[in-house]
Amino acid sequence: MTSVPVGSDPVQEVGIVASGDVVKARQIIRTLAQQSRLSLVDQTKLVTAASELARNTVVYGGGGTMRACVARDGAKVGVWVQFTDQGQGIPDLELALTDGWSSGKGMGLGLSGARRLVDEFDLRSAAGEGTTVTVVKWVR
Amino acid sequence: MAGADMAQRLVQLLTDQRDAFVEQWVDTVVRSLRGRITEAELRRELTELYGAVLEALASGGLAPRAEHFAEVRSLLVELSRNRARQGFSPTETAISVFSLKEVLEPVLSGENDDIRAYLQFSRLLDDLGLFTVEEHGRTREEIISVQAEQLLELSTPVVKLWDGVVGVPLVGTLDSARTQVVMEKLLQSLIDSNSTHAIIDITGVPAVDTQVAQHLLKTVVAARMMGAECTISGIRPQIAQTIVTLGIEFGDIPTKATLSDALRHALAQRAAAGQAGGLL
Amino acid sequence: MTERVPVLKIGDVLLVSIQVDLEDQMVLDLQEDLSDRIVATGARGVVIDISALEIVDSFVGRMLATIASISRLLGAETVVVGMRPAVAMTLVELGLSLGGVRTALNLEQGLGYLNSARDKQLGVPGFTAGSPDTGAETR
Known part of the structure; x- marks a missing residue:
């Protein structure tokens, strides 16, 4: 799932650098969520997850990119989103996904919270090598 | 005999005896469905399908998943959906396609070319038949998921x-x-x-x-x-x-x-x- | 240069109606503006209307909790009103419970709550002069 499922719509790519880009990311994801006909609650969950991850990219990753598209896998339709940064990375993935953990100021809900809001969640990172988070929300 | 010639032979055969073939086809299918669908409706469906198959054969040969079979496929989708909704089994649905073979069988001469053409045609019909089974299944799944949703709605009044x-x-x-x-x-x-x-x-x-x-x-x-x-x-x-x-x-x-x-x-x-x- | 969320004063209540998708800077500005206005106006209550917000992420959620704490220190009670169902369900899943933040279904009920809270404090039941009618009492 770290690559776009074959047969998906074209991928949009946008830089997530300043905090204003978080709003832009939310708008793009909302449009895709509507296109893929996610239910209102699922749209809200996905956009919220994207907002958390986009902010992580800006705050902890020092900026990066978001790639997103309407994903199609057989009969399933959904939205695929990937955030990539070249920041300092996360040394301990398991710890990072624990509720309440945070390397910066905040409540530490970003990663673990976002994971609960989506159907598929993949986190890849190593200290000094940046971070890639990929999420998918499928239409039920 | 090349593929195009075989298609040509089939087109000729199917065109020459069009009315008789359609009549026999309708007859066979009506029997298999045991009166649960009116003959008039069936005749309309099969005549249309026959025409579409003939046209596809004439325009582009025997590859059933190719572009020129789009019309045939969309007719089959409609047919499968209707059958599934009316409660026919996948077999009863697919038989509508397969029985066209039976119709064609007796009119063939024993010549090699004819046999080869028939085998090709039969393979085509197998493929189209499987397609109807697939569509039938898909429609069933849709019906189930719609019902599951309705059940959700029904069971949660506020x-x-x-x-x-x-x-x-x-x-x-x-x-x-x-x-x-x-x-x-x-x-x-x-x-x-x-x-x-x-x-x-x-x-x-x-x-x-x-x-x-x-x-x-x-x-x-x-x-x-x-x-x-x-x-x-x-x-x-x-x-x-x-x-x-x-x-x-x-x-x-x-x-x-x-x-x-x-x-x-x-x-x-x-x-x-x-x-x-x-x-x- | 960024937009600012307007803070309106009605009687002794400050009303903040968030109508746009919030940029992080706007959230921080709002926090500051509101603290200043509470002190300047001596407001006893703050109502934050989020009915137009399509999402509330942990950043905005945290802001709401912070504003509630700050205004409590300054002697005003905060009520967050109009949260959409989808937003509430998402916040639960996110693990954010907005503990310590008073909420109400809509503006009317939020103002009604602030009024009755103040009446209790003053020991004057039903005293509503100088502030908008709560609606709840007139039904």
Whole structure:
């Protein structure tokens, strides 16, 4: 799932650098969520997850990119989103996904919270090598 | 004999005896469906399909998944869907296609070319037949998922119990898909009816395990965040025992044995908060 | 240069109605503006209307909790009103419970709550002069 499922719509790519880009990311994801006909609650969950991850990219990753598209896998339709940064990375993935953990100021809900809001969640990172988070929300 | 020639031979055959073939085809299929579909309707369907197959053969040969068979496929989709909705089995659906073979069989001369052409045609029909089975299955799945959705809708009514109090009588098992629907309906009804209290009655829930409790808790917390209080009622003695045995914590969520207790509690709370309390 | 969320004063209540998708900077500005206005006006209550917000993420959620704490220190009570069902369900899943933040279904109920809270404090039941009618009491 770290690559776009074959047969998906074209991928949009946008830089997530300043905090204003978080709003832009939310708008793009909302449009895709509507296109893929996610239910209102699922749209809200996905956009919220994207907002958390986009902010992580800006705050902890020092900026990066978001790639997103309407994903199609057989009969399933959904939205695929990937955030990539070249920041300092996360040394301990398991710890990072624990509720309440945070390397910066905040409540530490970003990663673990976002994971609960989506159907598929993949986190890849190593200290000094940046971070890639990929999420998918499928239409039920 | 090349592919194009075979197609040519078939087209010629199918064109020459068009009316007779269609007639026999309709006959065979009608028998297999045992009168559950009118002959007129079937004739219309098959005549159209016959025409489309003929045209596809004439225009581009024998590859059934190719572009020029689009028209045939869309007719088959329609046919399969109708059959599936009318309750015909996949076999009964596919037979409509396969029986065209039987029609063609007796008119062939014993020549090699004819046999080869027939085999090719038969392979084409096999493929189209399988296609109808696939479509039949897909339609069935659609019907099932629509029904599952309707069941969700049916089983989660939200009723107004009093001014400012709504009730949700839950019946059946609570899984996460249903919880989301129940939650959404409950929370929306709080807004629509301007209700500050909701009573979730679980008399009809057969078992409460940690997961169900988790779902109930989430609903209550969400309602609270919107500014409404929830009470859980209808906790039967066995359920109360299970809850305690499993060590499930409902936290500070008020729970009551019966709906009327819960309603009294909600009205008392509304009165205490200076909201219109009705009879109290 | 960024937009600012307007803070309106009605009687002794400050009303904040968030109508746009919030940029992080706007959230921080609002926090600051509101603290200043509470002190300047001596407001006793703050109502934050989020009914137009399609999402509330942990950043905005945290802001709401912070504003509630700050205004409590300054002697005003905060009520967050109009949260959408989908937003509430998402916040639960996110693990954010907005503990310590008072909420109400809509503006009317939020103002009603602030009024009755103040009446209790003053020991004058039903005293509503100088502030908007709560609606709840007139039904």
